Amino acid sequence: MSRLEAGGTREKILAAACELFGTHTYRAATMREIAERLGIAKPSLYHHFASKAEILDSLISTPIGELAAVIDAAAAERDPAEGRRRVLRGCIDVIVDHRDVMRLLLRDASVYSDDSTRVVARVVTTVDRAIELLAGPDADWRARLRAAQAFAAATDPISQFADAPDAELRDELFRGARAILDLA
Template sequence: MSGDTRNRIVETARELFTTHTYRAASMRDIAERVGITKPTLYHHFRSKSEILGHLVGPPIDELEAVVEDAAGRDSQAEIAERILGGCVDVMLAHRETMNLLLRDASVYSDDSTAVMARMTDIVNRAIELLAGPDADWRRRVRAAQAFAAATDPVSQFTDVPVADLRAELLRGAAAVLHT
């Protein structure tokens, strides 16, 4: 039952964070929506930032695994394919959470610094790998643009079928990377 309550808390928080923003959703709101008392909520999670960490942790872990797997690839083409395709797949699988991370500036607050710093580190590592060894500043810019082209629109086109959106995101990122 405890695991079920934790899952309900996290899912409710996701709904409230995406509907009202992370900052606007309160622990009281989450507790009321779940149908538990605030003390019960605090028994499961010490803070709203802990809930956020639990919510975004799995997709961030998956993104990190994709980037580290790509780092072990032999060719620059394999690295790019794994980073762009893998990161897009993770982001599409966790669309609502990625929408929260990409579109809600209030998640970038003092109490969520560690979680957001980890995400930033993963993105920076992905861009570094996309750029390749000894890349000049132009190549690094194109790598950053390609990564953004592949990942940023995930939260904007929720009405587009996943397979179609994935194909177009990767097509656009490849065009930027290879110009």
């Protein structure tokens, strides 16, 4: 049995790519290096992914889809304060659950390139929706500013605290973002 047959080939490619992107940056990592890491020929890699941008899209799709679902659920909440708490908690859960991928988005500027425009647009749209919900209806610029600050406080530090225990990290991120929004 080959190294890739032991589990899902696509999942192993994604894991190797995420590791290489995190180590070398998205731009610097090559399809050849990903294939070598897995012990496969480069054409075999192209059988699963047409490009490095497609790999990035696949890496980001799961957490972005989960963030979108969190935002949809929070938008359906009748109580605006509870909806804001749900956005924060849910986004923090997704960010912590997908630390490696989120670290790429937050720490690797090469992810934001011409070949990843579609992926980045999905991220921006999702973040904008979260911030809208956090700001609330008919929010003035100050409320939108606080919402953006709270979202950043809830998500950005994930890339700097890789060794923090998940549960404690979730609580601290929530506590800080909630304070910015003055949510009880």
